Amino acid sequence: MGSGARPPEPTVVEFGQPPIEFTNDASHIVGDLMVFVMGAESSQGSSNDRGLLGVGRIAQVDRTNDLQGASARVAVRLEDVLLAHPVVTTAVMRDSPFFTASGLGEQKIFGWTGASSAQNCVPLHDRSASTDGARMAPVYVTLALMREASPGFWSDFEREYPELSQTVNALPVPLVDSSQLDLGYVPPEYRSEPIDSTLVAEYLAARGMTLHPWQVAAYLAAVRAKPFVILAGISGTGKTRVPMLVAEATGAEVEVASVRPDWTDSSELLGYTNLAGDFIPGPLMRFAASAMQAPEQQHFFVLDEMNIARTEYYLADVLSCMERRDPYGNSAPLLPSAGAADAIDYSEVVIPSNLAIIGSVNIDESTFDFSKKVLDRAFVLEFGGVDLLALQAQSATAGNQRVWYGAASWRGEPVGLANRTDQDGPAGTEALLALVELNDILRVARLDIGYRVRDEFVGFVLEAAHVGVGFADRAGNAISPLDVAVASKLLPRIQGSGHGMRSALEDLSTKLSDLGCHYSAARVGAMTERLKSDGYTSFF
Structure with a gap:
């Protein structure tokens, strides 16, 4: 101005x-x-x-x-x-x-x-x-x-x-x-406000949740950059509990839906019309309607074990709507053919800007892999490297540490990437230049990215500046937002075999080390070793 x-x-x-x-x-x-x-x-x-x-x-x-x-x-x-x-x-x-x-x-x-x-x-x-x-x-x-x-x-x-x-x-x-x-x-109801990941991490620690501070900060920044986050890891690492405790800590609403293996289309989440002609809304449809009625409060819809069925089948309509959002983050109507029920016209229900979808993912023989259609639209945060000696005592006064964060604290700035790279200082430009170099390497293995991944990658780095100073491990060693962005947006897309894949992984590891992305470089190193031993590699 x-x-x-x-x-x-x-x-x-x-x-x-x-x-x-x-x-x-x-x-x-x-x-x-x-x-x-x-x-x-x-x-x-x-x-x-x-x-x-x-x-x-x-x-x-x-x-x-x-x-x-x-x-x-x-x-x-x-x-x-x-x-x-x-x-x-x-x-x-x-x-x-x-x-x-x-x-x-x-x-x-x-x-x-x-x-x-x-x-x-x-x-x-x-x-x-x-x-x-x-x-x-x-x-x-x-x-x-x-x-x-x-x-x-x-x-x-x-x-x-x-x-x-x-x-x-x-x-x-x-x-x-x-x-x-x-x-x-920007209208007041769509403005963005910062959130302090340190306060949220302290609440989770008081509730006995053992996480690195950077994992909490990454979760907050990811939701702000794109309200679709996948939490991956082995069973029992707290993937479903994290969004529940974060909601509890910040005054948000949360609903957990357990995915079933027989889910094959969106009717399980959005609803269907029965033989009597009545529309029966699904859990996501009902929760989205509730979020629209409380625009100042953040809402989290958790898909527990989301890959026990094929995600691109039952979530396809939802993903499509999320990609058709207005400048303030509201999606297109979820199901325009829906009818009315309980005095609500469900044909007009959208995924509002105060609703984020969180998926928990177990990686074992009973689950399905993700397609690039899903991975390109989500942030994947990995809960790995479990430290069995890290015991976190619960606090009887944990409830006193809650801090209210309304929907504005969970939204990124509703302006274009070009404007943000000008307004937010050099971080966005530096992230974009680093991404260009990494994409040149990925292109060798035909893993290069498009504009959607670019925008969300840089958006994550920019949003990291609005979630406090929590990007560090429990020992206080810093981990850069760029490093986390690589691990959550680029590495999950990698899978394949052959000499081209090996060459790309080796070059990628070198470049990541040069950029100071040591967490991602170590992850790529492990993927390279798997390729050498098994002849095939993937992130998961």
């Missing part, structure tokens, strides 16, 4: 519920883009000095007569809200050089009802609007802000609306004083 004062925090509009309504006698075409500038002044004219602007695509148009019958009221339901920035106040818009030059002055450009509503929401195919300066002025300002906020959006927009783009690009004066704007505005 610039040097000016920040505008008051506006009320965020939820698009589509209810439909955005305005008065306009122009035709509207489903699929057309619409620019909206609205919400800063009520119909009575009393200003609350708040506004919201953006661009959306018309999804539905309903026409009915209003109560007076004087004009047609058009209810436009917007979908694909390409950009929405609730950052501009009435005063900022009025002071815009463009408005002043256009002679608009104190004209109400934010009116919500009546005749002034037509200039708030303008369908861009309506070329008659281009002759109406009072109506198009807020459109020009909005589009100029969208251009500044997202070059990618503007490139697409120029192809679809070349004439209007030329008009906006040719405007001779600055449209808005950028010091009065915060294009990175």
